[in-house]
Amino acid sequence: MSANNSPAGQNPATYDSAFMKACRREPVPHTPVWFMRQAGRSLPEYRKVREGTAMLESCMMPELVTEITLQPVRRHKVDAAIYFSDIVVPLKAIGIDLDIKPGIGPVVANPIRSRADLAQLRDLTPDDVSYVTQAIGMLTAELGSTPLIGFAGAPFTLASYLVEGGPSRNHEHTKALMYGDPQLWADLLDRLAEITGAFLKVQIEAGASAVQLFDSWVGALAPADYRRSVMPASQKVFDAVASYGVPRIHFGVGTGELLGLMGEAGADVMGVDWRVPMDEAVRRVGPGKALQGNLDPAVLFSTREAIEAKTDEVLDAAAGLEGHIFNLGHGVLPSTDPEALTRLVEHVHTRTAR
Numbered sequence: 216m217s218a219n220n221s222p223a224g225q226n227p228a229t230y231d232s233a234f235m236k237a238c239r240r241e242p243v244p245h246t247p248v249w250f251m252r253q254a255g256r257s258l259p260e261y262r263k264v265r266e267g268t269a270m271l272e273s274c275m276m277p278e279l280v281t282e283i284t285l286q287p288v289r290r291h292k293v294d295a296a297i298y299f300s301d302i303v304v305p306l307k308a309i310g311i312d313l314d315i316k317p318g319i320g321p322v323v324a325n326p327i328r329s330r331a332d333l334a335q336l337r338d339l340t341p342d343d344v345s346y347v348t349q350a351i352g353m354l355t356a357e358l359g360s361t362p363l364i365g366f367a368g369a370p371f372t373l374a375s376y377l378v379e380g381g382p383s384r385n386h387e388h389t390k391a392l393m394y395g396d397p398q399l400w401a402d403l404l405d406r407l408a409e410i411t412g413a414f415l416k417v418q419i420e421a422g423a424s425a426v427q428l429f430d431s432w433v434g435a436l437a438p439a440d441y442r443r444s445v446m447p448a449s450q451k452v453f454d455a456v457a458s459y460g461v462p463r464i465h466f467g468v469g470t471g472e473l474l475g476l477m478g479e480a481g482a483d484v485m486g487v488d489w490r491v492p493m494d495e496a497v498r499r500v501g502p503g504k505a506l507q508g509n510l511d512p513a514v515l516f517s518t519r520e521a522i523e524a525k526t527d528e529v530l531d532a533a534a535g536l537e538g539h540i541f542n543l544g545h546g547v548l549p550s551t552d553p554e555a556l557t558r559l560v561e562h563v564h565t566r567t568a569r
């Protein structure tokens with residue numbers, strides 16, 4: 216039994232934190248803050264511990280993952296940790312030949328473009344990612360009442376790397392497959408939904424308090440194509456973890472036109488990039504969901520006064536909504552001054568203290 220009202224399956228230590236309350240749209244002592252990509256190259260202590268270890272290799276080292284995940288929590292006093300990993304880790308774990316190239320991103324040796332290529336995608340079992348279970352166990356012990364957010368890439372964004380073979384501006388091969396062979400596309404996304412659902416379950420079972428599904432590049436699609444060709448797979452991922460009752464966050468870049476549909480796919484919290492003001496995002500998402508966002512990460516390169524003014528704009532636009540989690544509109548840019556991030560957390564906490 217726990218001291219609070221945390222339901223079975225949820226971490227009682229983090230249940231009453233500001234972050235978890237905001238996800239549930241309950242009153243909070245202050246607006247909680249965390250940053251996408253808060254762990255990583257903006258921190259000198261990250262660059263130091265990563266020296267000489269390749270990105271994917273580091274994701275499989277539980278002690279290193281634990282240290283890197285904790286670094287921004289210690290330094291910035293953010294309200295949540297995000298598990299240090301990458302969206303391609305579960306694909307690597309089932310044997311896909313891929314690497315993360317510095318300054319480029321994930322690169323896939325044999326892109327998936329035919330039915331025969333689908334055979335590369337076998338089911339993921341907890342044994343494939345035992346280092347994740349191990350690292351999350353270590354992390355939750357260290358984090359105490361600070362929630363750990365687990366995450367995965369959404370089927371469309373994973374498919375875009377697998378089909379293109381790497382990062383892509385126009386997603387031409389991905390769209391060629393989506394429009395040209397709708398059945399193969401649907402089967403590919405369904406396979407990825409199975410893998411992603413299984414991967415999120417591993418993280419929740421290990422102790423993650425919430426999960427975020429990153430559909431970073433789905434903003435490349437029109438709403439009708441999203442609804443027809445992507446939404447069923449994202450829905451399947453959210454359904455796979457629904458019974459745990461942990462908050463499910465959904466986010467993509469440039470998804471202003473998709474916010475309503477992405478919410479409908481099953482999110483409890485919708486992430487918003489900086490292109491849509493929070494008060495407009497509430498109208499697009501509709502009632503019953505918390506919102507996360509949405510300071511332009513490039514604003515952090517401006518003056519202290521400008522950063523505070525732009526932050527206040529976000530807070531004011533979000534003032535009327537139930538459940539606001541402050542975040543950037545996308546990940547921390549690698550050359551961001553970490554002190555600007557620490558000051559930002561402090562500013563949001565002070566200005567929203569109730």
Ligand SMILES: Cc1c2[nH]c(c1CCC(=O)O)Cc1[nH]c(c(CCC(=O)O)c1C)Cc1[nH]c(c(CCC(=O)O)c1C)Cc1[nH]c(c(C)c1CCC(=O)O)C2
Binds near residue numbers: 251254255299546
């Ligand atoms: C699209 C995507 C990827 N990876 C991810 C996404 C979705 C989030 C988003 O939209 O930004 C998710 C991700 N990747 C990483 C995290 C860490 C957790 C956190 O947010 O702090 C998270 C949440 C670490 C990483 N993932 C990567 C790095 C940089 C590699 C390094 O530090 O050596 C980090 C810290 C590599 C990576 N991996 C990917 C890219 C585009 C890159 C950057 C390439 C580069 O600029 O070098 C694919």
